[in-house]
Amino acid sequence: MEIDDNKDNGETEEIISDLVSVDCNLSTGPGSLGPSLSNHLAPDPAGPLVNTTNVMLKAPTNSNPPSDTMAAPVPGAEAAPVPGAEAAPVPGAEAAPVPGAEAAPVPGAEAAPVPVPGAPVPVPRGPLFGAVGATVPGPETQGPQTAPVQMEKETDESSKTECQTNIGGQPEIIPEEPPGENEQDDSGEFVVTMLARGKLQEQGVGVTGGSSPLSAPSEGPSSHRDEDVTAESWRQHRKHVFVLSEAGKPIYSRYGSEEALSSTMGVMMALVSFVQSSDNTIRSVYSDGRTVVFMQKGPLVLVSVSSSRQSEQQLRGELLYVYYQIISMLTQASIARIFKNKKNYDLRRLLAGSEKILDGLLNLVDSDPSFLLAAVHCLPLASSLRDSLSQILQKAITPNLVFSILIANNQLLTIVQEKTVIEDTRLEPADVHLLLNLIGASSAFQAGEIWTPICLPLFNPDCYFYAYISYLDPPECTVCLLLLSTDKEAFYAVADCKRRIEEAMLAQSSLSLIAKARCYSVSQVGVSDLRHFMYKPFDIPDHHKQLTQFTSPEMEAPYSTDEERMRLLDLYRYMHSRIHSTSRPLKLIYHVAEKETMLAWITSKFELYTCFSPLVTKACAINAITKLLRWIKKEEDRLFIRYPPKYSTTPNPSKSSRKSDQQDSIDNGFMSLL
Amino acid sequence: MPEFSKMRKPDVKIVILGDMNVGKTSLLHRYTERKFKDTVSTVGGAFFLKQWGPYNISIWDTAGREQFHGLGSMYCRGAAAVILTYDLTNWHSLAELEERFLSLTDTANHDCIYAIVGNKADLTGNQAQQVAGQDGPTEDQGEGGGVNPPSACPTPPASPVLLSRVTLNKQVSREDAVSLYGRILRYKGMDESNCLPADKMCFETSAKTGYNVDALFETLFDMVLPSILRNRTEREQSPTVDLEDHKETGKRTRARCC
Known part of the structure; x- marks a missing residue:
């Protein structure tokens, strides 16, 4: 275990020297x-x-x-x-x-x-x-x-x-x-x-370079x-x-x-x-x-x-x-x-x-740190509620349906996958991120039901899925249903699945339960001096077929402004770059920054980034991490989608549906453009 | 519950086509939500159900982007009416209708109704609008081609733009739209004398002010009524067995028995 104990007050210096060191390594390559x-x-x-x-x-x-x-x-x-x-x-x-x-x-x-x-x-x-x-x-x-x-x-x-x-x-x-x-x-x-x-x-x-490096996020989506x-x-x-x-x-x-x-x-x-x-x-x-x-x-x-x-x-x-x-x-x-x-x-x-x-x-x-960690953030939910939602999705199926995804406020509630598909390959976090971004970037989705071709590049970069997107709680539009089919013509069949899901959720009053679900506060962990953390486990059951996830509490004071939040994310990015450095990867970093103390740790079972108040001691931080890991273990069922349910919708195995996909992508009109 | 889903089965399909940024989503939004707001570029197609009296009318608001061109024929399959939308201030958008979108309508019903809609009328004559507003709207009535008088619209109708006072912004004249309508009928192999006259099927609207929007949709809804009725009778006479229908009748008879 290598401990990088750089307690210099200026991170700037350290980073710059870092870059240089990377370059030196490159230039001295074989x-x-x-x-x-x-x-x-x-x-x-x-x-x-x-x-x-x-x-x-x-x-x-x-x-x-x-x-x-x-x-x-x-x-x-x-x-x-x-x-x-x-x-x-x-x-x-x-x-x-x-x-x-x-x-x-x-x-x-x-x-x-x-x-x-x-x-x-x-x-x-x-x-x-x-x-x-x-x-x-x-x-x-x-x-x-x-x-x-x-x-x-x-x-x-x-x-x-x-x-x-x-x-x-x-x-x-x-x-x-x-x-x-x-x-x-x-x-x-x-x-x-x-x-x-x-x-x-x-x-x-x-x-x-007198500019503030923190100008981008606060500007919003203006033109x-x-x-x-x-x-x-x-x-x-x-x-x-x-x-x-x-x-x-x-x-x-x-x-x-x-x-x-x-x-x-x-x-x-x-x-x-x-x-x-x-x-x-x-x-x-x-x-x-x-x-x-x-x-x-x-x-x-x-x-x-x-x-x-x-x-x-x-x-x-x-x-x-x-x-x-x-x-x-x-x-x-x-x-x-x-x-x-x-x-x-x-x-x-x-x-x-x-x-x-x-x-x-x-x-x-x-x-959003999901991109940095290449993992999906799911909304903490009582496992019984998550299971009941999964069951609702599991029942509302139609031929050629491959993924049913329920999202609340851009966070995953549950995801149900077609059996043969999941045997073939797994849904990559990046593909989920792209789907979530598509939903987030298009407010037009809030009215009506959308049917659109979309390719999941890591699943198959050359084929289209057809995505059905509809909000379940208009006009608030927080809970979104996403159904992916391989059949271009399946809109009405898939829309019917949505009606069934809607009815079932109404019967179980799932929507009001989802509305109560909140991301958690770091204070719930009960570890003093711990301000924030990101935990990405590698040891999920079925881990070969499981979607990579991470959990993280809400960013609270002092990280309540956009600038401060960005600053914390930048610190995380820095820690991440040290851990994943190509030239000198580290397992454990204890880093004293100007306004906080960071500790990042990667093992074969998880990747963890923590942020403490500045006065914490190293022993104290290690102790806190032990407590934190214990808490996460206890809450595991609530924090993660543990056992992703599956269904079977394709009478023929996925091979045939893949083929039809291929045809779809070909007759999708691109040839006509040329 | 089955009644619920049954009730929402659409009777007829209307598709809105047109180049990107002509205001397809805004038109529909103005009609359904009674307001104008900034929209983002539509992805794929959006499906809406509109209750029109006892009937359910499904409206497909499609993406104008070339990226989604391939889906067009799917949206148009079995459509009873197609709203071909262009931007009055952009001549290219009218040309695109013929070049890019007309062929998509091949999968529509053989007796499909075509409406040519020039949107963004507010941009073509702000001045004219204000003047007309002061003069009183009477002189404008005949021109808009609306079947329903504007008084029937819940939206306060803005004054239409007079052809005689067209400002520089306007790139597409009404004659262009009318002649496009003629070409569409010829493309479809329809006899012009048997079809709805171009006068009635060419609209100029403004999603922003609401001008002529209700007239457009309501005129079309009235026009597809025969199609709705035919669909209904066809469905009743259809030799295929509708399981849901069967369930329902079963329930009803049971209810009567008890």
Whole structure:
């Protein structure tokens, strides 16, 4: 058991040093600088090396201070990549490369947005490699600390999936450029610096960090679409999320309109394809106060620009949620198909109207620890009541019904699953989160009965379920019934299930009992000095088939304001990042923060995060945790869904229903769009 | 209990179609809840049951987003009336009706009624509205095409917008809608002389002010009545055995016996 006993008063320091230490670990990975650099300079056409890149951005902001000229466009970075991005995916443009013309001023930008593996793009390659060679100054010419842009690479076999570009198919392109030559160095550096600067300026990276990092959650769902992207306030957002297509077309931005950001996204895509062109994958960029994380999923590129001091791993997880939410609306198969047929398709056409759902997801990700823990929070309920609700759901079934879920105030009451389905696979917390977000983000559900296709990306990313959503207690609309069927036409049959559930609940007056159910207060635990905790057990019965859950009391004073709540969540995120650190994972952390003392503990049976008043001693805290664990054990039946009930609705096993699913997703009209 | 569910079985189906952001949900919301509120983009389709006298009318409020295009034909199956909605201030939304939504109605009843509704009338003539309000509403009556006089509406009817005073906002003229109606009938292979005249089937509404909304829905409800009655008689003569019906009659006879 390793105890991290860092009692320094400034968490800031600790975190920063942490980031550095992570980077050091990466850069000292096996075969780090030497092989990957040579790979850059003279790419081996036969051997597609798998590389991952972390870029440290520190110096550029100093050498070229962005200052107040931020609104003024940086000629090279802003203007150049966009036409390239627009034109590149058009087949005609690829077939007729303009020889040499674009090479001189902005080689990287011109060539970069052509991420077409195996496509005949011989000409832009030349200058691109020139730029690469130049921008990665050899260790002999410039030390890593003084380089304006330092790219750190490691050969990472485990991340093979991240590797996108394979130049093995183009053996004829062998760039002839002198490695490490000074002139080239300069121009190349210029390019990357400009790219980086353009990006930094648009992101607000490197801007003096006097902003409150706690601005995002309190702003609510006001219309961020109309925001002025050149304004200071836009840059100050705690966390930006961008989604773009491989062609550099904007798909989604959390703040500001996508149109206004098309040049920013062009730069992002330029960065991605720039690194990609040398068999590498850009993963993150660290700068003062901001972390930029890149993730490519199929034809989509997701970028998070965050000043939240979360770990890269956590930010990546959040981007994954955004990706899943998009998949849940369109399915992975149809996105792949769309972009296969038309590289520069504007996906906003299909996602129009869904921005609120993505906005809602990102707000939830920031404010709800379920996402961090990858577990579902269920409402504490007397087990007898939960059982009776489950039985009601269990009885109201119809063919092809696979999941019946009852939700109150965005918390799970109970979930009943089709037998064959649960044997096949289990419902992942992420899928439940997406469903809950869908319900929460659409107030339109409060009237009428909704019938909508939805894909559960972790269950099956290529198929649709059909979700029936209806509130059981209009007009309050707190108790929501969600029924998932595999049959597109089953609306009336499923709606009839709802009537039966409604009647049964009326007969047992379940609604009034549910209305009495409350989340609990930490005072009920009876442990003094304990302010808050999150407990995620791994040892639930049937654990292989069980939904991962966690329990947590309400956040009470001093965590009663949005700012304080966010601060506590940030502390939890920090503890979580330490526990799940890839380089130095910890089992137990005792962390004295400014206003509270945190203790996090992970064992094979549970993961626990606790928050104590600041004056608690270590022995005292350990003692309190023992009491807390005892209390949780006692209350287990109330806090968790213990034995998820099942029903059987499909006469034929799930195989056949899966097949019909597949057909549904195909005839869902996407082909007609193309 | 069975009576309860029986009672809610819809007699007839009406579907609202149209591009996103034309105000489909708002129209329905105005009619059912008597108020206008900001709505969020509909997901999939929303099913509502409306009591109309002794009849149950089901209304499908569909999502206009392309994302849900594939579901359209399912919503339209067996529909007795389709409300094709466009935005008066957006010419594209009218064009979309023909391009994207008309084909979805292939699964509707063969004698399905089509209404063309231009929403957001309030945006096309705020000025005109105010002027008309001062002048008195009499001159506006004939134009709106409402079968029920506005006095019958529980909502205070806002003054309709006069064609002659159309402001710049308006992108779709009534003639465009009328000619679209003609094309729809031709697409369906219907004889125009046997069908309801375009005059009666093209509406301009405002979900925000409530103008013409009640007239739209109530006119349609009246028009689908024959369809309702036919459905009912068909159901009675249907050779298939309805188990619930059987149960009920059984109960009733027992009740009579006792």
